[in-house]
Amino acid sequence: MHINLTGHHIEITTSLRHYVEEKFTKLERHFDQINNVHVILNVQKMQQKAEAKLHLAGGEVFAMSENADMYAAIDSLIDKLDRQVIKHKEKLTKH
Numbered sequence: 001m002h003i004n005l006t007g008h009h010i011e012i013t014t015s016l017r018h019y020v021e022e023k024f025t026k027l028e029r030h031f032d033q034i035n036n037v038h039v040i041l042n043v044q045k046m047q048q049k050a051e052a053k054l055h056l057a058g059g060e061v062f063a064m065s066e067n068a069d070m071y072a073a074i075d076s077l078i079d080k081l082d083r084q085v086i087k088h089k090e091k092l093t094k095h
Contacts, residue, residue: 001034008042019071023078031085033057041070050077054085058092061085
């Protein structure tokens with residue numbers, strides 16, 4: 001899995017990069033056919049925004065999360081993506 005991490009109005013520190021990479025390994029446990037991930041971290045005034053687009057075998061998944069804390073926004077984003085990836089995997093196994 002290749003992770004592209006982009007920051008808008010925020011500097012991507014090594015600790016933030018390691019946190020994102022650590023959280024995305026959780027998704028690999030559920031579905032190992034994740035090809036590419038594009039994560040955008042954005043700061044707008046007091047809101048921290050995290051978006052991610054996953055390129056999976058058989059489709060794409062997108063999620064977005066906002067919070068006052070960037071780490072909480074990333075956690076919420078991972079939870080949303082986790083549910084969508086599991087749903088995508090179940091859809092593939094039914095066919």
